[in-house]
Each structure stands twice: as structure tokens, then as C-alpha cells.
Amino acid sequence: MSESYHSLLSWFHAEGGYIHPAVTVTSLGEFGRGIVVTGSDRVKEGETLLSISNSSRSLLRASNTAHSIVLSVIEDDQYSDWWEASLLVLAECVRHDSLWRPVFQEAPNEYTCAVYWTDEDLAELTGAGSSWLLEQVNFERRKLQEEYLAVKRLILDYYDKESIFPEAASTFENYKWMRAFLKTRGFDFEVKGKDISVVAPVFDMLNHSSEPTVVNTRIVLNLEDDIVRAIAKRDLNRGEQLLICYDDTSTNADLLCRYGFIPDGNPNKRVALPVLKNLPGCEDLASESLWVQSSGKISPSLYALLDQYFGSDLKSLYEALLANVARYLQSWSHSVDHYRTTAKVGSTYVSRCIASVFAEEHDILTAFHTAVSRHLTGDSLDVLYQLCQ
Incomplete structure (x- = not known):
């Protein structure tokens, strides 16, 4: 020492x-x-x-x-x-x-x-x-x-x-x-x-x-x-x-931004969606309050936002959300392989962490899209109601 x-x-x-x-x-x-x-x-x-x-x-x-x-x-x-x-x-x-x-x-x-x-x-x-x-x-x-x-x-x-x-x-x-x-x-x-x-x-x-x-x-x-x-x-x-535990609610992106590291085994697998802030009147909303999980669950703030703009028709609400997620994924899908490679052999510790977070975001959103798409049928809407609670 x-x-x-x-x-x-x-x-x-x-x-x-x-x-x-x-x-x-x-x-x-x-x-x-x-x-x-x-x-x-x-x-x-x-x-x-x-x-x-x-x-x-x-x-x-x-x-x-x-x-x-x-x-x-x-x-x-x-x-x-x-x-x-x-x-x-x-x-x-x-x-x-x-x-x-x-x-x-x-x-x-x-x-x-x-x-x-x-x-x-x-x-x-x-x-x-x-x-x-x-x-x-x-x-x-x-x-x-x-x-x-x-x-x-x-x-x-x-x-x-x-x-x-x-x-x-x-x-x-x-x-x-x-x-x-x-x-x-x-x-x-x-x-x-x-x-x-x-x-x-x-x-x-x-x-x-x-x-x-x-x-x-x-x-x-x-x-x-x-x-x-x-x-x-x-x-x-x-x-x-x-x-x-510095913060038991932080995602890996939160921890990387504030403390400069990402841990193993973080159970907080969710992604904030700042892309939704382009809706009128939502400019001042905190992006971290608009999140989705790989299971299909969404934050109460996100549900209230979508309900405000797309009405109480749950199927239409989720279809609009999936369209947003799809555009989000498409906007940088060409970079996913780069992120996965950099996460393993990046030039610096920080660059590896950044790439790891992006790859994780892509995986969570992909899993979210799959989970919700599976339930967008007439007899599965009750599952979506549960994910909004």
C-alpha cells in the first residue's frame, strides 16, 4: 500500500x-x-x-x-x-x-x-x-x-x-x-x-x-x-x-453514469425510453421514470403517458409502445455487434462498460418486444393489464 x-x-x-x-x-x-x-x-x-x-x-x-x-x-x-x-x-x-x-x-x-x-x-x-x-x-x-x-x-x-x-x-x-x-x-x-x-x-x-x-x-x-x-x-x-449496496434501484446505466462501474448480477433489468419524450407536453418528464422491463412490465408513469395519448384501449396502447421500441432498436441495431465486441475487448475500462450497457439495453428491449407481442391477442390482454399495475 x-x-x-x-x-x-x-x-x-x-x-x-x-x-x-x-x-x-x-x-x-x-x-x-x-x-x-x-x-x-x-x-x-x-x-x-x-x-x-x-x-x-x-x-x-x-x-x-x-x-x-x-x-x-x-x-x-x-x-x-x-x-x-x-x-x-x-x-x-x-x-x-x-x-x-x-x-x-x-x-x-x-x-x-x-x-x-x-x-x-x-x-x-x-x-x-x-x-x-x-x-x-x-x-x-x-x-x-x-x-x-x-x-x-x-x-x-x-x-x-x-x-x-x-x-x-x-x-x-x-x-x-x-x-x-x-x-x-x-x-x-x-x-x-x-x-x-x-x-x-x-x-x-x-x-x-x-x-x-x-x-x-x-x-x-x-x-x-x-x-x-x-x-x-x-x-x-x-x-x-x-x-x-450503493443503491438497490439503480440499473447498470445508472451506476456507470454516477460511479463509473457496472456490477455483476444486477437484478434491475429495465431500460428508460427518452425517445417517448418527443410527445407533446412530455418534454419535462424524467426519462428514468419511463421504463420497460424484459418481462413486459412498464412503469406507472409510462402507462399514464400512453393512456393519455392513446386512450384506454390497451391493445392500441401497447401496439403504439411496441412501434416506439421497434424504432428505438432499429436506430442503432447496426451497432449491436460492435457493442458486444467492445464490451469484451474495449480499449479502456469505461469504453467496455459503455458498450456492455448498450448491448444489455438492446437485449432487454428485444425481450420486451417479444414478451408483449406474445400477449397482444384477445385472450391474453389480462396479462398486459397485470403488467401495467
Whole structure:
């Protein structure tokens, strides 16, 4: 392990952090790092694997900053926990005397989430038709640029004369890095109706699984003792990696766009259909709410949309939907073989992931088209009614 990693661990322990003696941060090659059970004794269900006080200086919180101006800006009621962390990272990540310097030194210089994709990676989007991923990447890039300009104008430039946000902190590259850092390393909790965002060092080395039976660790924030904990969901044996679920509703396209990877065994097999947004009055609908599954099931939002434009005749509704799906598939069917090849031997990890997502989308939509076509007969419409529920 690197010197920066050992500095991070020493700092984490000095700030009151706890790591179970039977677990160790381990290099996983292409997949970065993970936390693995290395002790000879089995870890018991319910044991605490990691912990840190929610009031510890090791967490990125406004009360821990040395800058009174940053503190006053952040404590304005208009700023959420997310903005608190954003401004703190921008102000602190370029400071050599920052309390969190060990955290920033150990973090990657670049990420594989959508805002960091190169022109070579984005070339894989060519011919992808109306893919949700293509739409989402374009949206993320526009949003990032707009956010940066707004923050720079309203905050960074205004406070620059106080040397709180020096020039190095105010660049677009630094802002992009901050967004990726927080997106991939933040934890969101809902405790007693309150949304709480936490960036907890070392906890961010816990990797993801989309398979419920594989996830063996959970993260909890207990407001009574104000401690963030990683707890074993079952007994763990030597050699097992600690795995959490970042989001149990995300598709592979969602995970790739936000975190920069796709997992094995994701049960969320659905495809959003942005192509349907060309219907009048639907421009502002969220594409991810208009989805279909390979089984033939469609989202409630999609059913309501189709019912609005095609009436309550279920057969006509589904025939219109199948026509849309067919056009969607046809728009990039010539590229499917390319995607399948690239998914196996792509030039970069991201290009392989992008191609894999597109091939998966094509397979799901093809299966959806087959499943629905089979039920478009008079005596099978009851099945379609069930798929709308």
C-alpha cells in the first residue's frame, strides 16, 4: 500500500476512527481497493466493522473548518448538507495545512464516472440512438458547467479576496474533481425524517454489490450516540470482501453514469425510453421514470403517458409502445455487434462498460418486444393489464 494510504489510516485512528482487527484494506487490481476479512476468526453477525463519531473532525463538516467566512456561508439556511460538503472540499483540497489533507491525498486524481469520460470513451456513444445513457451524459456535462459558472460567480469569485477560495480551488477541473469525489464517496441517510449527508473516510473503500444475497455489510447513522457504523449483516469468513449496496434501484446505466462501474448480477433489468419524450407536453418528464422491463412490465408513469395519448384501449396502447421500441432498436441495431465486441475487448475500462450497457439495453428491449407481442391477442390482454399495475 502507498505511503498516502498509511498516512490516511494513521490519521483516521488518531481522529477516533475504529477498524475491526479482522478486516484489512486490500488492493483489488483493476477494481481499485476493497475491505476484506483477513483474520483467522470468523466475524460475527452484528459486529461493528468500522465506526467514526458523526461529530469527529475526520468528517467533512462546517464546524471543523478553520475559516469563519466559509462557516458563515455554509450555515446560511439556503445551503444543504451537500453544498456544505461541496464548499468545504473546494476550500480545503488545495490547502497544504488542511485537516483533511490525508483524505484528499489518498483520493484518485481522476474518476471513471460520466463527467470524466474522455473523447475516446464518448466515441462509444456514437450510433446509440436515443439511449438514456447518452441523454444523461449530455445532461450531466451541461449541468456541471452551469453549476460551476453559478458557484464561481456567486461564491468563489466573491470570496477570493479573502484567500478562502484561492485560484487553484476555483478552476473548472477542480470543481469537476470535487463533484466526482462527493458523488462517489458520500453517504446519504434518512434518520427520523431528516436527510443527512456524510463523507466518512475509509468507509468509502467499501465496494458495491447489486445482488441482495451478496451484500454483507450495512452502514448506519445512530443519532442517539452520533456514530456512523459499518455492521456485518451476517457471519463473515476469512477472504470475504465487505460489500454494501450503493443503491438497490439503480440499473447498470445508472451506476456507470454516477460511479463509473457496472456490477455483476444486477437484478434491475429495465431500460428508460427518452425517445417517448418527443410527445407533446412530455418534454419535462424524467426519462428514468419511463421504463420497460424484459418481462413486459412498464412503469406507472409510462402507462399514464400512453393512456393519455392513446386512450384506454390497451391493445392500441401497447401496439403504439411496441412501434416506439421497434424504432428505438432499429436506430442503432447496426451497432449491436460492435457493442458486444467492445464490451469484451474495449480499449479502456469505461469504453467496455459503455458498450456492455448498450448491448444489455438492446437485449432487454428485444425481450420486451417479444414478451408483449406474445400477449397482444384477445385472450391474453389480462396479462398486459397485470403488467401495467
